[in-house]
Amino acid sequence: MDIQAPSSICEFNAQRDTNLAHFAPGFETVLHIFDAHWHGIRSATGCCPGHKLAISHETGLDGEAYRHIYGIISKYGITHIVYQGFSWVGHELALNLKKEFGEAINIFVVTHVTSAQFENHFEMQMQSALIDGKKRGLFAGLGSVKPHFDSVVPDYFSEVIVNYAPNVAPNSRPFAVDTSAIFVPIENSWRKNLYSNLIAAAPLDEVENIYAVNWPTGLDQMFDLSKLRLTSYKKGMDLFSFMGAVGALLNVTLAECQPMTQLEALAMGTPCLTGPLRMDDFANDPLCALTESEILDNPYYIRKALKELLNMRQNHTEELAGMIDDHLTRRHAIATQRYADFLQF
Amino acid sequence: MPKNISTPTPADLTPSLAPQEAVRRFLALTGDTETVSDTALAHFLETTGLNCKVSTPLFDVAFYLEQLPLRSGARENPVLHYFEHGIKDGLLPCLTFDPEHIEKQLRKAQIDTDEPALLAVLAQREAPFISPHPLFDPELYSAATSEPLEGRLPIEDFLSRQPYDMRVFSPYFDIAYYLHQAPHVKISQLNPLVHYLSQAAGQRSDPNPMFHAGFYRNTYDYNGPDALAHFVKVGTTLGRLPNPYAEQELGINGMTPDELTTYLSPLPTSETV
Numbered sequence: 154m155d156i157q158a159p160s161s162i163c164e165f166n167a168q169r170d171t172n173l174a175h176f177a178p179g180f181e182t183v184l185h186i187f188d189a190h191w192h193g194i195r196s197a198t199g200c201c202p203g204h205k206l207a208i209s210h211e212t213g214l215d216g217e218a219y220r221h222i223y224g225i226i227s228k229y230g231i232t233h234i235v236y237q238g239f240s241w242v243g244h245e246l247a248l249n250l251k252k253e254f255g256e257a258i259n260i261f262v263v264t265h266v267t268s269a270q271f272e273n274h275f276e277m278q279m280q281s282a283l284i285d286g287k288k289r290g291l292f293a294g295l296g297s298v299k300p301h302f303d304s305v306v307p308d309y310f311s312e313v314i315v316n317y318a319p320n321v322a323p324n325s326r327p328f329a330v331d332t333s334a335i336f337v338p339i340e341n342s343w344r345k346n347l348y349s350n351l352i353a354a355a356p357l358d359e360v361e362n363i364y365a366v367n368w369p370t371g372l373d374q375m376f377d378l379s380k381l382r383l384t385s386y387k388k389g390m391d392l393f394s395f396m397g398a399v400g401a402l403l404n405v406t407l408a409e410c411q412p413m414t415q416l417e418a419l420a421m422g423t424p425c426l427t428g429p430l431r432m433d434d435f436a437n438d439p440l441c442a443l444t445e446s447e448i449l450d451n452p453y454y455i456r457k458a459l460k461e462l463l464n465m466r467q468n469h470t471e472e473l474a475g476m477i478d479d480h481l482t483r484r485h486a487i488a489t490q491r492y493a494d495f496l497q498f
Numbered sequence: 499m500p501k502n503i504s505t506p507t508p509a510d511l512t513p514s515l516a517p518q519e520a521v522r523r524f525l526a527l528t529g530d531t532e533t534v535s536d537t538a539l540a541h542f543l544e545t546t547g548l549n550c551k552v553s554t555p556l557f558d559v560a561f562y563l564e565q566l567p568l569r570s571g572a573r574e575n576p577v578l579h580y581f582e583h584g585i586k587d588g589l590l591p592c593l594t595f596d597p598e599h600i601e602k603q604l605r606k607a608q609i610d611t612d613e614p615a616l617l618a619v620l621a622q623r624e625a626p627f628i629s630p631h632p633l634f635d636p637e638l639y640s641a642a643t644s645e646p647l648e649g650r651l652p653i654e655d656f657l658s659r660q661p662y663d664m665r666v667f668s669p670y671f672d673i674a675y676y677l678h679q680a681p682h683v684k685i686s687q688l689n690p691l692v693h694y695l696s697q698a699a700g701q702r703s704d705p706n707p708m709f710h711a712g713f714y715r716n717t718y719d720y721n722g723p724d725a726l727a728h729f730v731k732v733g734t735t736l737g738r739l740p741n742p743y744a745e746q747e748l749g750i751n752g753m754t755p756d757e758l759t760t761y762l763s764p765l766p767t768s769e770t771v
Binding site for chain 1: 672674675680704706707708710712713717739741742743745746749764
């Protein structure tokens with residue numbers, strides 16, 4: 154008998170959302186809800202401890218999906234629901250969950266947006282709904298992965314929510330690494346700053362190959378791009394393997410919170426150059442000092458930072474590997490404690 | 499109260515015991531005595547309708563009489579009627595009784611008997627007990643019961659316990675989930691399984707968070723009284739889905755009967771997150 158596929162996206166504890174997750178006691182009754190199509194947020198949530206539920210702002214949720222979500226919450230004794238990102242579909246679900254379970258569940262929301270993205274008015278509409286929901290008691294807490302977001306919306310938790318890196322087994326890291334190759338896995342958009350990244354990297358003697366997933370259209374008319382290699386978009390362990398096989402990743406973008414690209418690379422033992430992330434928890438972290446470019450829209454400064462990073466990667470390999478491991482150990486401890494504080498465990 | 503029509507088992511259709519002898523055996527098994535005299539039997543058979551008293555909740559006189567045509571039960575001895583006509587007509591001695599399921603249990607336990615299903619359940623007074631209904635697991639119930647059963651069957655203890663506490667009786671029936679949907683059952687401390695089975699078919703609240711009765715009925719065109727019991731008895735072996743998302747969550751390799759049982763079980767598992 155052919156069974157009709159469900160009309161709503163409602164993926165509970167899908168393999169892709171759980172196989173790179175960290176374990177932390179106390180999170181057995183936590184359910185993270187996120188949008189299946191918001192890939193960065195989904196990647197970040199996949200690393201968190203707790204159960205995972207992907208829904209979709211595109212397909213909405215029908216009666217069977219609601220019935221299933223209620224069943225999941227009951228079966229697993231869920232007490233804390235954490236929205237990772239927010240949509241109108243999520244809002245309607247939150248209202249119904251509160252109606253169904255009342256005080257038995259506490260609903261929290263973690264946003265992954267910066268105020269720079271408010272040019273998309275949808276983001277402001279969501280913030281407005283969150284502020285209103287917090288005031289009405291629908292939400293027990295609002296948190297952000299952008300440091301000091303309470304300066305934008307005072308109702309937010311004052312401490313930043315810290316993202317986990319993927320929980321990749323140490324033996325997943327490739328044995329052979331081409332430290333003269335860099336990987337630029339960013340899309341060609343104004344915000345993602347692809348041109349500045351490529352212009353910064355191409356002239357460096359330390360760089361022999363640049364792998365990018367998007368071609369900087371027109372740049373070859375004014376710039377030598379002979380080192381540039383176009384490669385395909387990659388997913389899952391294919392992406393991780395590629396990250397682990399290069400000397401560094403380049404991800405200096407104009408607006409960012411805590412990029413998963415950086416954390417995925419670190420999990421594979423590869424450093425990633427970013428813009429200034431300004432995480433107070435890592436103010437004195439040597440890895441952050443080495444991997445954050447102060448200036449974003451000027452390739453001169455990006456190039457300078459990348460040269461220093463590659464010098465470390467090529468000539469002080471063990472020291473850099475130790476910095477990465479120390480950073481990840483600290484990061485994960487802080488992430489767990491911060492979530493526990495936010496969720497009022 | 500709904501009419502519960504069951505399918506008689508082969509042993510039930512060709513009973514080796516004459517109806518009166520079946521009643522004698524029934525009285526012996528429920529009266530804690532090896533023999534029942536002709537006088538005692540005759541005295542019992544004289545009682546009719548609601549005046550007939552039996553000492554096992556596995557035969558619910560009021561429930562049985564409700565299955566008979568209007569007022570005809572008042573003139574009958576219900577136990578004799580059951581062995582004489584009821585089995586063949588697919589009538590049940592109580593709500594928590596499923597002859598097909600019992601037959602399956604007997605085969606599984608390799609108990610070769612030509613007794614009617616009711617007598618076979620009553621006769622097995624030691625573990626492994628015969629489960630009389632797909633949603634009642636006697637071993638699970640016994641394990642959850644600290645006090646001795648004192649000669650009663652687990653199902654008899656279960657049906658006699660009023661008010662009903664929260665002790666587990668089935669890997670498929672999530673008491674907390676059911677009571678969340680039917681809070682009046684919790685307040686009045688009714689037996690949740692009896693309450694569930696006494697609701698009209700198609701109007702029962704789901705007793706398992708991962709089993710969507712509406713989906714099961716619609717998808718597999720099932721029109722019987724209890725979708726969950728049908729899934730437990732038949733659906734699992736046919737690889738049917740308990741909800742539209744089960745295949746996605748379990749994968750095709752996870753659709754074995756054992757995996758499905760674990761998936762539906764409300765009991766704590768070693769699963770960690």
